[in-house]
Amino acid sequence: MKHLTxxxxxxxxxxxxxxxxxxxxxxxHSRIRxxxxxxxxxxxxxxxxxxxxxxTNCKQWYHRKICGKPTVISYECCPGYEKLPGxxxxxxxxxxxxxxxxxxxxxxxxxKMYSERAQLKEEIEGPGSxxxxxxxxxxxxxxxxxxxxxxxxxxxxxLLNALHxxxxxxxxxxxxxxxxxxxQSMYQDFNVHIQHYPNGIVTVNCARLVKTDQHATNGIVHxxxxxxxxxxxxxxxxxDNDDDLDTLRTAIAAAGLNIMxxxxxxxxxxxxxxxxxxxxxxxxxxxxxxxxxxxxxxxNYHILENMHCSESIxxxxxxxxxxxxxxxxxxxxxxxxxxxxAIIEKRDQLGTNGVIHYINELLIxxxxxxxxxxxxxSVVTTATQLFVDAGLSPHLTGSEALTLLVPQNEAFKxxxxxxxxxxxxxxxxxLKGQLSSKALYHGQELETLGGLKLRVFVYRNSLCIENTxxxxxDKTGRFASMFTVDKVLxxxxxxIMDVLKADDRFSLLVGAIQMAGMTELMNQAGPHxxxxxxxxxxxxxxxxxxxxxxxxxxELASVLKYHMGKEILVSGGVGSHTRVExxxxxxxxxxxxxxxxxxxxxxxxxxxxxxxxxxxxxVVHAVEAFIxxxxxxxxxxxxxxxxxxxxxxxxxxxxxVKNDDLFQKIRNSHSSRTMTRIQ
Numbered sequence: 110m111k112h113l114t115x116x117x118x119x120x121x122x123x124x125x126x127x128x129x130x131x132x133x134x135x136x137x138h139s140r141i142r143x144x145x146x147x148x149x150x151x152x153x154x155x156x157x158x159x160x161x162x163x164x165t166n167c168k169q170w171y172h173r174k175i176c177g178k179p180t181v182i183s184y185e186c187c188p189g190y191e192k193l194p195g196x197x198x199x200x201x202x203x204x205x206x207x208x209x210x211x212x213x214x215x216x217x218x219x220x221k222m223y224s225e226r227a228q229l230k231e232e233i234e235g236p237g238s239x240x241x242x243x244x245x246x247x248x249x250x251x252x253x254x255x256x257x258x259x260x261x262x263x264x265x266x267x268l269l270n271a272l273h274x275x276x277x278x279x280x281x282x283x284x285x286x287x288x289x290x291x292x293q294s295m296y297q298d299f300n301v302h303i304q305h306y307p308n309g310i311v312t313v314n315c316a317r318l319v320k321t322d323q324h325a326t327n328g329i330v331h332x333x334x335x336x337x338x339x340x341x342x343x344x345x346x347x348x349d350n351d352d353d354l355d356t357l358r359t360a361i362a363a364a365g366l367n368i369m370x371x372x373x374x375x376x377x378x379x380x381x382x383x384x385x386x387x388x389x390x391x392x393x394x395x396x397x398x399x400x401x402x403x404x405x406x407x408x409n410y411h412i413l414e415n416m417h418c419s420e421s422i423x424x425x426x427x428x429x430x431x432x433x434x435x436x437x438x439x440x441x442x443x444x445x446x447x448x449x450x451a452i453i454e455k456r457d458q459l460g461t462n463g464v465i466h467y468i469n470e471l472l473i474x475x476x477x478x479x480x481x482x483x484x485x486x487s488v489v490t491t492a493t494q495l496f497v498d499a500g501l502s503p504h505l506t507g508s509e510a511l512t513l514l515v516p517q518n519e520a521f522k523x524x525x526x527x528x529x530x531x532x533x534x535x536x537x538x539x540l541k542g543q544l545s546s547k548a549l550y551h552g553q554e555l556e557t558l559g560g561l562k563l564r565v566f567v568y569r570n571s572l573c574i575e576n577t578x579x580x581x582x583d584k585t586g587r588f589a590s591m592f593t594v595d596k597v598l599x600x601x602x603x604x605i606m607d608v609l610k611a612d613d614r615f616s617l618l619v620g621a622i623q624m625a626g627m628t629e630l631m632n633q634a635g636p637h638x639x640x641x642x643x644x645x646x647x648x649x650x651x652x653x654x655x656x657x658x659x660x661x662x663x664e665l666a667s668v669l670k671y672h673m674g675k676e677i678l679v680s681g682g683v684g685s686h687t688r689v690e691x692x693x694x695x696x697x698x699x700x701x702x703x704x705x706x707x708x709x710x711x712x713x714x715x716x717x718x719x720x721x722x723x724x725x726x727x728v729v730h731a732v733e734a735f736i737x738x739x740x741x742x743x744x745x746x747x748x749x750x751x752x753x754x755x756x757x758x759x760x761x762x763x764x765x766v767k768n769d770d771l772f773q774k775i776r777n778s779h780s781s782r783t784m785t786r787i788q
Contacts, residue, residue, distance in 0.1 A: 129284055130283060130284055130305065131305060131306060131307050131308065131309045132283045132286075132305065132309045132310075132311050132321065133283065133284070134166075134309060135164045135165070135166045135308070135309030136151065136164050136187070136188075136309070138164070138165060138166050138167065138170075139151040139152045139153065139164040139165050139187070140187060142165060142170065143184050143185075143187075146184045146197070146198055147196075147197035147198015147199065147200070148190075148197075148198040148199065148200050149186060149187045149190035149198055149199040149200065150184050150185070150186065150187065150198045150199055151164060151184070151185055151186070151187040151188075152164075152165055152170075152182055152183075152184055153165070153182070153183045153184070153185055154169055154170070154173075154175060154180040154181070154182060155180055155181050155182075155183055156175050156176070156178050156179075156180055156442075157178060157179050157180065157181055158178075159443075160247065161175075162183070162319070163175060163180075163310075163423070164309060165182075166308065166309060168424075169423070172424075174424075175423050175424070176422070176423055176424070176439075176440035176441060176442055176443075177424075177439075177440070177441050177442065178441075178442050186199035187199065188320060188321055188322050188323060189202060189203055189322065189323065189324060190202055190203065191203050203323075203324075205324060205325060205326050206325060206326060207233065207234045207235075207325055207326050207327050208233040208234070208239055208241050208325045208327055208328050208330060209221065209224060209230050209233045209234045210234075210325075211323055211324075211325040211330045212224065212241070212243055212330060214323070215243070215320050215323045215330055215332050216245070216246065216320070216332070217243040217244070217245060217246065217330070217332050218246055219244070219245075219246045219249040219250075220243040220244055220245075220249070220272075223249075223260075223261070223264075223268055223272065224272060226261070226264045226268065227264045227265065227268040227269040227272055228264075228265065228269070229269060229272050229273075233327070233328075234327075235327070236327060237278070237327050237328065238278075238279055238280045238327060238328050239276055239277065239278060239279075239280070239295075239327060239328035239329075240276065240277040240279060240280060240281040240292075240328055240329050240330075240331070241275060241276050241328065241329070241330045241331070242275045242276070242301070242313050242316070242318075242331050242332075242333050242337065243275065243330050243331070243332050243333065244275070244316075244332075244333055244334075244335065244336045244337075245319060245332050245333065245334055247334070248316075248333065248334055248335045248336050249336060251335070252336050270296050270297075271296075271336070271338075273294065273295040273296040274294045274295070274296035274299060274301070274337065274338070274339050275294070275301075275333075275336075275337060276294060276295040276296075277292045277293065277294060277295065277301065278293075278295055279292075280328050280329050281329065282322055282329060283305075283311060283318070283321050283322050283331075286303045286305050286311050286313075286318075287303065287305055288303070288304055288305040288306070289303070289304065289375055289416070290302075290303045290305075291303065294339075296339060297339075299339045299340070299341070300340070300461070301313050301314055301337065302314055302340070302459070302461075304375075304416055304418060304421065306421045308421070308423060310420060310421050310423070311331075312418045312420055312421060313331075313333060313337060314337040314338070314340065314459055315335075315337075315418035315419065315420060315457040315459060315464060316333040316334055316335040316336075316337050316420070317333065317334045317335075317418075317420040317421075318331045318332070318333055319332050319333065319334050320332035334420070340459045340460065340461050341461070342460055342461065343370065343371050343460045343461045343462045343463075344370045344371075344376055344378055344460035344461075344462055344463045344464075344465060345361075345367055345370035345371045345460075346371075346460065347458055347459075347460045347465055348361065348370070348378075348380060348465070353382050353383060353467070354380055354382065354383070354467075355383055356381075356383050356386040357380055357381055357382075357383075357386070360398065360404060360407075360408060361408060363398065363401070363404060364401065364404045364405045364408050365401075365405075366405070366408055366409075370462075370463075371462075372462065373462055374414070374462045374463060375414070375415055375416035375462065375463055376412055376413065376414065376416065376462060376463030376464075377412065377413035377415065377416055377417045377463060377464055377465075377466070378411060378412050378463060378464070378465045378466070379411045379412075379436075379447060379453075379466050379468050379472065380411070380465050380466065380467050380468065381411065381468055381469075381470070381471045381472070382454065382467055382468070382469055384469055385468060385469050385470050385471045386471055388470065388471065389471050389473075393482070396479075397473075397477055400477075400587070402587070403476070403477040403587050404477075406432050406474055406476040406477045406587075407432075407471075407472075407473060407474065407477045409430060409431035409432035409433075410430050410431075410432040410434065410436075410472055410473075410474040410476075410477075411430070411468075411472055412430060412431045412432075413428050413429070413430060413431070413436075413438075414429075414431060415428075416463050416464050417438060417464070418457055418464055419440075419445045419453075419456040419457050419466065420457075422438060422439060422440045422445060423440065424439060424440070425437050425438070425439030425440075425446075425449075426438055426439065430474075432474050432476065434474055434475075434476075436448060436472070437449060445466065447468065447472065448472075450470070452468045452469050452470040453466050453467065453468050454467045454468065454469050455467035475584045475585055475586055476585060476586065476587060477586075477587055478586045478587060479505065479506045479507075479586060479587060479588070479589070480504070480505040480506070480511060480513050480586055480588075480589040480591060481493070481496075481497075481502065481505035481506050482586070483513075483584045483586045483589075483591045484496070484505070484513065484515050484591055488517050488518055488581075488593065489515040489516070489517060489518065489593060490518060491516075491518045491521045491525070492515045492516050492517075492518070492520075492521070492538075493515065495521075495525070495527060495531070495535060496513075496515075496535055496538075498527050499527060499531070499532040499535045499536070500532075501535060501536065501539070504539055504558065507588070508587075508588045509588060509589065510541075510542050510543040510588055510589065511539055511540065511541065511542070511543065511558075511588070511589040511590075512539070512540040512541075512542060512543060512544040512555075512589060512590045512591070512592060513538065513539055513540075513589065513590070513591045513592070514538040514539075514540065514574065514577065514592050514594050514598060515538070515591055515592070515593050515594065516538075516577070516594055516595070516596060516597045516598075517580060517593060517594070517595060520594075520595065520596050520597050521597065533559060534597070534598065534600075536557065536558050536559040537557040537558070537559035537561050537563075537598060537600055538557070538598055539557060539558040539559075540555045540556065540557055540558075540563070541555075541556045541557070541558065542555075543585075543588065543589050543590050544590055544592075545583060545585070545590065546572055546579055546583050546592060547583075549565045549567070549572060549574075550565065550567060551565060551566060551567035552564065552565065553565040555574065557600075561600050563575050563598075563600065564601075564677075566677060566679060566682060568678075568681075568682035568684075569682075569684065570684050571681050571682050573679050573681045573682060574592075574594070574598070575598055575599060575600060575601065575679070575721075575723050576596055576598065576599045576679050576680070576681070576720075576721035576723050576728070577594040577595060577596040577597070577598050577599075577681070578594060578595050578596070578679070578681030578682070579592050579593070579594055579595075580593050580594055580595040581593035595681065596681075596721075599721060599722070599723045600723065601723040601724050601725045602723070602724075602725075603724060603725060604631065604632045604724055604725055604726050605631045605632070605635070605637060605639055605724040605726055605727050605729060606619075606622070606628060606631035606632050607724065608722050608723075608724045608729050609622070609631070609639075609641060609729065612722070613644075614643040614644055614645075614731065615641055615643060615644070615731075616644060617644045617647040618641055618642055618643070618644075618647070621647075621659065621665060621669065622669065624659060624662055624665060625662050625665040625666035625669055626662060626666065627666055627669060627670075632726070633726060634726050635677070635726035635727040636675075636676055636677040636726060636727050637673050637674060637675070637676075637677070637692075637726065637727035637728075638673070638674035638676060638677055638678045638689060638727055638728050638730070639672060639673050639674075639727060639728070639729045639730070640672045640673075640674075640697075640712050640715075640717070640730050640732050640736055641672070641729050641730065641731050641732065642672065642732055642733070642734070642735055642736075643718070643731055643732070643733050645733045646732060646733050646734050646735055649733075649734060650735065667693055667694075668735070670691060670692035670693035670694070671691045671692075671693055671694040671697075671736065671738075672691070672732075672735075672736055673691055673692045674689035674690065674691055674692075674697060675689070675690050675691070675692060676689065676690075677727050677728050678699070678728070679720070679721050679723075679728055680701070680708070680710050680717070680720040680721050680730070683699045683700070683701045683710050684701065685700060685701075686698060686699075686700060687699040687700070689712075694738065695738050697712055697713055697736070698712070698713055698739060699711065699712045710730065712730070712732065712736055713736045713737065713738070713739050714739070715732050715733075715734050715736050716732070716733070717730045717731065717732055718731050718732065718733050719731035
């Protein structure tokens with residue numbers, strides 16, 4: 110049974126893989142899902158509360174959602190098949206009839222009725238090979254009343270022309286409806302435009318094919334979900350002729366994008382209305398409109414190179430814009446969304462080279478923003494306000510090439526006050542030059558506006574500038590960049606010895622360093638990481654041991670060198686089992702533990718009570734206990750040896766009795782070897 114299941118799965122995958130088009134692949138999946146109900150049964154997903162149905166792919170099937178809304182599964186006859194009384198599934202192929210009668214079979218009764226009224230019946234009953242994109246009954250019902258009245262009041266011309274625009278004078282199956290293809294309709298040879306999307310949805314002039322490949326004796330019928338109209342203008346002309354897009358039209362001309370939008374292509378334009386532009390602060394809008402580079406980036410952020418009709422969107426998908434970054438194009442029920450927001454007012458306004466969706470909010474990419482505009486976000490509001498209050502706005506709104514280090518809100522204590530010292534520190538959060546984190550390297554020096562030099566540290570899982578590490582992706586603005594960081598910067602102020610002397614907690618350590626003759630070492634270039642025992646650590650040592658240590662400079666130097674690493678390691682660079690080589694002795698092992706959002710570094714299981722005291726030649730981490738080497742990890746098999754020997758000796762069949770003396774000798778011997786290794 111297991112082998113049969115695996116064979117069935119393999120055949121299923123082969124069938125899907127060899128499907129010729131995305132539509133056929135989805136249809137095949139729906140067939141597989143529906144086969145338990147009989148031959149030629151397809152599983153359909155219907156959005157609850159609507160009449161919208163979709164053939165289902167794997168992702169939709171397991172999520173049971175389309176456009177964020179739950180779906181119910183129904184099982185229906187696959188295209189081209191019908192039920193028979195008393196038979197399971199849909200065993201019978203539909204009888205082939207002409208296109209006129211096929212319209213009735215597939216449920217396009219309104220199209221059939223209008224075909225008769227417009228005297229099209231004779232044509233689609235007669236010889237020929239036609240493709241008819243037939244609007245569903247619901248499509249005609251949703252047509253605006255004034256348009257429908259105009260059609261049916263002049264059936265011999267307007268209605269006939271409209272129906273002929275839904276027809277192509279050749280047979281086109283779903284396999285022939287390639288993505289981006291166009292076909293001459295039977296109305297003045299105006300083209301109909303096909304999009305065949307990877308999710309299996311096929312559209313003609315943005316109308317979705319809801320029943321596909323309904324074969325007839327003289328052609329084929331594809332039922333669509335809306336009445337389509339002839340397209341004569343390109344995207345630029347559509348924008349040029351709409352008063353609601355006056356500001357956009359002016360902006361496009363200023364950015365020199367007219368020619369692009371007139372050329373051949375398959376663009377998607379999210380067109381901001383005049384109202385959308387009016388929502389932007391005038392100072393910001395005027396700055397962008399007056400800057401050709403920022404303006405071009407702004408407009409290109411609203412344009413996709415590929416054509417995406419609203420009916421093609423069934424879930425959120427990141428799509429690359431001409432500006433180079435992505436928009437999350439999605440849907441929420443019947444609403445089309447951008448970056449999760451339902452800001453699209455009018456959809457699917459077609460041009461010969463693309464589609465336009467009208468939006469009521471302007472999308473501003475980072476590349477068109479100043480530093481201050483980049484920093485206006487929820488996770489850095491505290492720092493942003495402090496920069497403004499510190500009088501640094503000219504740097505954040507100007508055209509200087511800069512990089513801003515912005516600490517997250519959590520980096521500040523509640524009720525932080527702007528002191529002169531903090532003002533000076535904030536200026537050192539602004540680096541000269543527009544930088545990218547991807548171009549930073551270990552040991553690089555960066556200059557601040559305050560005149561300091563900051564070092565770059567590259568670790569396996571983090572990138573740090575002095576004590577602060579980058580916590581989010583870069584934001585690259587028009588002239589400057591922004592790095593969101595996890596802490597407030599601590600610039601290096603003096604050597605390691607200077608840092609220790611300036612802190613009363615290390616007064617005993619300073620004396621010990623001097624007694625051990627290590628003062629010069631603490632002032633040398635380094636780099637070093639010092640795990641500095643506080644006065645509390647000295648006080649915790651037994652008095653006799655401390656006195657003995659302090660009387661032996663050589664032994665004291667050995668102990669202190671075990672507390673010094675041969676590299677600079679800030680707390681943000683500590684991961685699981687991070688190892689540091691000390692100046693003397695075996696390795697130091699560091700770990701980072703998080704408890705209730707508080708992070709604590711441990712070195713050889715001793716907690717660091719104050720991390721990242723930055724020095725010009727290294728970094729100091731305060732500890733309240735002397736660090737000792739970790740006991741060696743005993744091999745599990747070797748550790749179990751005495752137990753196995755114990756069991757063997759106690760059950761020796763040759764002796765037949767417990768041999769306690771011999772057991773004790775073996776156990777003592779093993780213990781002695783273990784102690785020797787530890788020592």
